[in-house]
Amino acid sequence: MAGILVIGEVQDGHITPPTREALAMGHSLANASGAAVAVALIGSELSASGQEAIAAGADQAYTVEDALLAQPQIDLYLAAHQAVCAEATPDIVLLSRTDIGRELAPRLACRLGVSLLQDCLNLEIDADSGRLIATRPVYGGNVQAKVRSTGTPQVAAIRPKVCDPLDPDASRQGEVTPVAVALDAAMAKVTIVRQETSESAGVKLEDANIVVAGGRGLGGPDPFSELEELAGLLGAGIGASRAAVDAGWVPANWQIGLTGRTVTPDLYLTVGISGASQHMA
Incomplete structure (x- = not known):
């Protein structure tokens, strides 16, 4: 070789x-x-x-x-x-x-x-x-x-x-x-006009040992404030499914899964998420 x-x-x-x-x-x-x-x-x-x-x-x-x-x-x-x-x-x-x-x-x-x-x-x-x-x-x-x-x-x-x-x-x-x-x-075929860094508050999602995530089953953006509170109490990162992000309920940098961020927590708590293998153990 x-x-x-x-x-x-x-x-x-x-x-x-x-x-x-x-x-x-x-x-x-x-x-x-x-x-x-x-x-x-x-x-x-x-x-x-x-x-x-x-x-x-x-x-x-x-x-x-x-x-x-x-x-x-x-x-x-x-x-x-x-x-x-x-x-x-x-x-x-x-x-x-x-x-x-x-x-x-x-x-x-x-x-x-x-x-x-x-x-x-x-x-x-x-x-x-x-x-x-x-x-x-x-x-x-x-x-x-x-x-x-x-x-x-x-x-x-x-x-x-x-x-x-x-x-x-x-x-x-x-x-x-x-x-x-x-x-x-x-x-270079692209000109960079400016760069913006967007990070969610609290523990960085990719590095979190505990992750709390919500999905379309929550029914709207309001319940995510309660998930944020829970994440704060647990010292956890906060995430969401693609469906919740696409609905505009949460920022794009919360997205977990095939087209989002990769997480490897010791404990993963999901609410209102079903179906996608990326959210299953």
Whole structure:
């Protein structure tokens, strides 16, 4: 195997939690295949992130540092990561299915001339063929299927929170390799006018050990105030089904499920939600 390349994300100069999870998945696959794990990091300030990624499980870090990469411009990100893939020549490319990953993964797979294993819940190496086998939801998440990629490199987007990150090991050694990429602002097809951050009050939904969620069965927006009060008493995150969000009863950043946020609480309390497998144990 030529190796495993994790497409990482950097925020405020540090690798993100989903990147750590993807590195852990890559490390698990490497143990089964004997391959090395590399990470691709792009941004405007990467002084610490390369060594940080090595401590989190990478054997090598490829970095593309450019002021144009300070903002999340998918066209520029795509060009940078395509250049890293050409440099690293991996057999497997892993991304986290974050907001950026959802846009980047299919574009990168297309540029590499291969199909994409999307929204993977688990990845394993087939003992006979050495190929990547992905477990992913189908039919709206009501069924899980095992699928295999036939192209090379094999590109897979992992759902966040399905893999625990490795404990950082500052003693791990690895090489940080800068990659020169000629980027131009004209490559970006979208202009970012402004950025707004919207967060619900209280515990961050993705990190909550307890989540309280409501759905269409509540009948309107008013009962959600009582759910918020309950969440506050329990120290819980507050969420909702897609139906409640589509009805305009609660903000979009409350949405949990296939098209919303991924949660992994120890306790999940739902009121007025039925049907969707994402809300079932």
